[in-house]
Amino acid sequence: MTPERIQAVWEEIEKNSQDRPSVTEFARRVGIATSTLYYRYPDWADRVRARRDGPGSRPERRVRWRGEAEAKRTITLLRKQLRDLERELAAAQADRDGLKSRTVQAAKDRQENEILRATVVNIGMVIRRHTDMRTAQAILDEAGRVACMAVAR
Numbered sequence: 383m384t385p386e387r388i389q390a391v392w393e394e395i396e397k398n399s400q401d402r403p404s405v406t407e408f409a410r411r412v413g414i415a416t417s418t419l420y421y422r423y424p425d426w427a428d429r430v431r432a433r434r435d436g437p438g439s440r441p442e443r444r445v446r447w448r449g450e451a452e453a454k455r456t457i458t459l460l461r462k463q464l465r466d467l468e469r470e471l472a473a474a475q476a477d478r479d480g481l482k483s484r485t486v487q488a489a490k491d492r493q494e495n496e497i498l499r500a501t502v503v504n505i506g507m508v509i510r511r512h513t514d515m516r517t518a519q520a521i522l523d524e525a526g527r528v529a530c531m532a533v534a535r
Contacts, residue, residue, distance in 0.1 A: 387412050388426055395433070402434045502529075 408430045409419040510518040
């Protein structure tokens with residue numbers, strides 16, 4: 383139905399040499415949406431445009447976009463926001479790198495603490511084996527007190 387209707391409207395237009403409809407007007411005469419004409423019948427849309435823009439047609443006026451100044455202000459603002467975001471990203475990356483190095487150091491510290499704890503436990507076992515319980519406890523308490531003082535510094 384639609385291809386026949388398009389052909390019929392086209393023939394009507396060709397009868398009048400002064401009739402130069404726009405694509406939108408042509409689609410309205412056919413009874414379909416402009417988007418349908420563009421997407422389903424692009425060759426007809428091209429044909430209508432060629433007739434409209436052909437010999438004897440009015441030259442198109444170039445219309446200056448009035449929002450140009452606003453667009454420039456928006457672009458300037460967006461560029462500033464981009465620079466701010468780039469600075470924030472650099473700061474976040476520096477923070478991340480600092481956290482990574484502190485995490486590595488914390489893992490090393492944990493490993494060293496485990497070694498020290500195992501050494502203290504072994505020393506405590508040797509002291510208990512070679513002395514009586516009271517003497518061993520006094521030695522271990524003094525070692526713990528000295529260790530706490532060293533950590534506090």
